[in-house]
Amino acid sequence: MNPDDFRHAIGHFPTGVAVITTTVNGEAHGATVSALSSLSLEPPMLIVCLKDTSRTLTAVKQSGRFLVNLLAEDQADIAAHFATRDGAKLAPTEPGKLPGIPGVLGAIACEVDSMVRGGSHIILMATVTAVEMASAGRPLTYYRGRFGGFLPALTLVKPSD
Template sequence: MGAALASEVPDTTLFRKAMGGFAAGVTVVTTALDGRLSGTTVSAFSSLSMDPPLVLACLKRGSRTLSAVREAGVFCVNILAADQGELAYAFAKSGCDERFALAALEPGASAAPVLAGCVAAVECELHAAHDGGDHEILVGRVVSVRIDESKPPLVYVRGQFLKS
């Protein structure tokens, strides 16, 4: 077992390293506002409630996608498949307008774009938004879910995607 590092006062680097050891699924949160598509890669995503069906996604303050979601009132959490790592990287880049050309779009129940080829797509109406430090915690009321159980999910841990 490797050497343990400890810090009494949270050190940003140590905290980031600790959180990086927690494997997370990779999603792309998408929305559309006045015909303009927005999306960003998000790993801070979770189910919140079964009744009513709620999820939460944390988006960085200042994000164009966050602003668009707040104004549009709808979003889709596209849970990426293991073969969609390049898509995750593209949506993680700020100001990369051609990223939507990398994946086919499918019609959904809301105005939010649904990315083809994902493990699942969870379409939501914005239910609430809460302060989360340098992020905002969006709570979505689920209005539609689609899944493809034939594909393994994309998983990110310690700065890299796990190989399936």
């Protein structure tokens, strides 16, 4: 199997975009992810996948917790910023506080339960400890190597917001 063929095929599946943030010894870390999914409602859990060489993954392993920042469609520049490995990405935070990103659709605080390897990534299974919906709006999406917005085609259930 050619990895480029797989990348091309899976690129035709749109995903949402989030930034995972955490802090260790007052130093904040963050990484853009599109591999994010709910796992369980009872208890509330989710799955996040981070590349095994990610500095943010190293920080999450040390802290044992992270914040999922659900990006809005006008935050592609933030997604691009956190998708690189260069330089400091977040300002230092106050002790004990998870760093959040302003203007996101919502934030989900999590504690890591377990980790398993999946190829070049580490799959984090985490319990949700708090949820805060910060604003209404549309999500940032990732499709065929590009960030974009979301336009609903059909409403199957009444939206809660």
